[in-house]
Amino acid sequence: MKLIISLVCGILGVILVLTFLYLQCLRKGKKESASSDSDKFLKVSYQSLLKATDAFSSTNLIGMGSFGSVYKGVLEDGGTTIAIKVFNLVRRGAYKSFTAECEALKNIRHRNLVKVLSVCSGSDYSGNDFKALIYEFMVNGSLEEWLHPAGTNGEINDGQRSLNFCQRLNIAIDVAMALEYLHHHCETPIVHCDLKPSNVLLDDDMIGHVGDFGLAKFLPITSQTSSGNQSSSLGIKGTIGYTPPGTLTLHNFVEAAVPEQLVEIVDPVLVQEMVQAEMSTINHHHHNEDNARLRMKTEECLISILEIGLACSAELPGERLDISDVVAQKSQIRKKHTVQH
Structure with missing residues (x-):
């Protein structure tokens, strides 16, 4: 009997030792993984940001939002x-x-x-809480600045910046692809909740990048199986003019839609702005035969784009066009327009 008890105690002791060693290995692996992940990001302090922006000088201020300001800096x-x-x-x-x-x-x-390149969370020199996000700098600013270029006195200056039709269509597709990724290819679907031209930034190749996730929400798993015809009861979020159909305007997004449906659209208001600018450019051309043909083909593409916008703006979320279909249809429009030209 004593022998059996000794064997059992010995086996239990070995199991405990092995379990302890296994847990230690797991902890070490997690620390190494965390260290590896942190190495991928820039390490910045409040002091380095202060120097990079010349003490957050107004000359380096490039934008302002609801919850903060954006500065250009050089590390x-x-x-x-x-x-x-x-x-x-x-x-x-x-x-x-x-x-x-x-x-x-x-x-x-x-x-x-x-x-996002890094994050800074700490205190400033006065002891106040300081929080900042560091992003890759987008050379060409926001889409808002290109759609509505302003002069030094705040007057519209059409000659300052302009986008041709192909650039506008490419940016619309870029935005659609970003939303498709957020809605369909993230572990938990993400709803942006504040998509608008000022939150679409352009790099040196005029590629569109969706930014400002300050109002972003993770879509609950329960919402994925709920009815797509129900609207959100969580309240209105985002910018007026860019909020869900059925709440403030016809043109925008709904938070409660299932991931397989379009939660946010390639904004029809944004597309309308593109249409107005493109038609304004066309109206200044001489009305010769070539320009008339170009105008007709461009109008066909614009109508196709607006039809997508309308399909995305159905009052019931479940009736809206799937974001993957938006990407496919806009890509087809681009292909057709490229062949025509």
Whole structure:
């Protein structure tokens, strides 16, 4: 009997030792993984950001939003040009916006999403909380600036910046591809909730990148199997004029749609702005035969784009066009337009 008890105790002891060693190995692996992940990001401090922006000088201010300001900066180490979004933590909702953006951006990577390089969370020299996100700098600014270029006195200056039809269509497809990734190819579907021209940034190749995830929401798993004809009861989010159909306007997004349906659209308001600008350009051309033919072909493409916008703006979320179909149809329009020209 004593022998059996000794054997059992010995076996239990071996099991405990092996379990302890296994857990230690797991912890070591996690630490190495975390260290490896952190090495992928720039390491920045409040002091380095202060130097990069010349003490957050107004001359480096490139944008302002609901919860903070965006500055252009150049890091001393390597001379990397960056965009720094500094959160105004006095504003109600700023902390929540910072957290939401960090959660949304930490595990997503796509060529049409603004790339986050690092995060700075600490205190400034006065002891106040300081939170900032560091992004890859987009040389060509926002789509808003290209659609509505303004002069030095705030007057519209049509000669300052302009986009041709192909560029406008390419950017619309870039936005659609970003949304397709967020809705269909993330582990948990992400709803942007504030898609608009000022949140679409353009790099040096005029490729569109969706940014500002301060209002982003993760779509609950339960919503994936719920009816697509129900609308959200979580309240209206986003910018007026860019909120869901059935709440404020016909043109925009719904938060409660299932992932297989379009939660947010390639904004029909944005497309309308493209149409107006394109038609304004066409109207200034001489009405010769070639221009008349070009105008007719362009109008066909524009009508096709607006039809997609209308299909995305159905009052019931379940009746809206799937984002994958939006990408496919817009790509077909681009292909047709390229062949025609």
